[in-house]
Amino acid sequence: MYKLTTPQGSHSVSAILFDKDGTLLQFVSLWGSWGDCLLNQFTENLEQRGITIPVEHFPTWLGTVHNRQGNITDYDRNGPLAMGTMEDLYAILSWQSYRLGLSWAESMELVHRCRQNAEAMMEERQPVLPLPGLLSFLDECKSHGVPLAVVTADETGAAEKHLGWLGIRQYFSEVIGTDQVTQGKPFPDMVKLACQRLAVDPSTVAVIGDTNGDMRMAKMAHATVAIGISATSDVNTALNILPDADFIIHSFVELGIEGIHQ
Structure with missing residues (x-):
């Protein structure tokens, strides 16, 4: 397990699942x-x-x-x-x-x-740019061996390509597009498939995304925490966009990760 630290406290997680557009890359x-x-x-x-x-x-x-x-x-x-x-x-x-x-x-x-x-x-x-703080956070996750996956409403082939353009494909063990499941977001199918392939329980993963569909997907899969990422500094606007988030961050700089020694 790993300790994911946030401005609102820490969470024990076995893996982290990321939305792609608006979460990993600037939409x-x-x-x-x-x-x-x-x-x-x-x-x-x-x-x-x-x-x-x-x-x-x-x-x-x-x-x-x-x-x-x-x-x-x-x-x-x-x-x-x-x-x-x-x-x-x-x-x-x-x-x-x-x-x-x-x-x-x-x-x-x-x-x-x-x-x-x-x-x-x-x-x-190839018009792709990473979100602020993303690359450092991914490096931190890699250094601790945290399993990472992408769960996206895009098709898998396109998602693989965009991650390659951004130079970050190697960080993710799995890339799950909507074409691999029966029901896409906000249904939990992609989270469950990613967890099955990572050999972790959905109740132990963190899901990070920029839409409430991502948050609903996390909730329906019973993920341990649903983290919304929002570029807006207005709290009320962010809450209106992401009402089902457990909490909201504005940059990956706000997150940290470390191993839990047992």
Whole structure:
């Protein structure tokens, strides 16, 4: 067992499970770039068909916040972009183009082309940045031999790639994407699968994430502690976003880990 120290006290844990987007890597650095490309491709293709979409409609589709230029600057931590699967997001856009007059087949073909362009952009730019204090905390965990895993709403292959871009894949014994389970977040399936592969009991692990779906997943799996991570310094805002967190941190600098000698 290991002692995970936090500003609110310490917890005995056998492993730590991390969400990926918004927890290990800065969400907007990756998915803001992807979303901007996807939405731009989507609207350009529709405009070629004589269909114009007001920019103010974008936030309601994927749960995003845009600046005056229409670029993504933030996101709803409990919205589709943060919590949905890739197939959820593509289905949302397909539905929107269907509502605007395209056939369902045309809608799916359009979104597929936009998806390919967005993925090509991501491969070229690899727009990922770690959260503050993450690398030092992962090094600390590694030095003590703490089993670590990733449990993400993303697909496993994409998650492996993003962790590789960030240079941190080697820290994690397991990477569990939503494609490996029957039910994704907020259901406990990913936590249970990760714990099974790590040979630990779910009741002895810590789960760290940036959405309440992560917190609900931890609670449903009976994890020993659900730690929310929030960039906002406003306590009430953080609590509104993460009401089911056992406590909230703002940086990995606030966490420490050490072995328990028995």
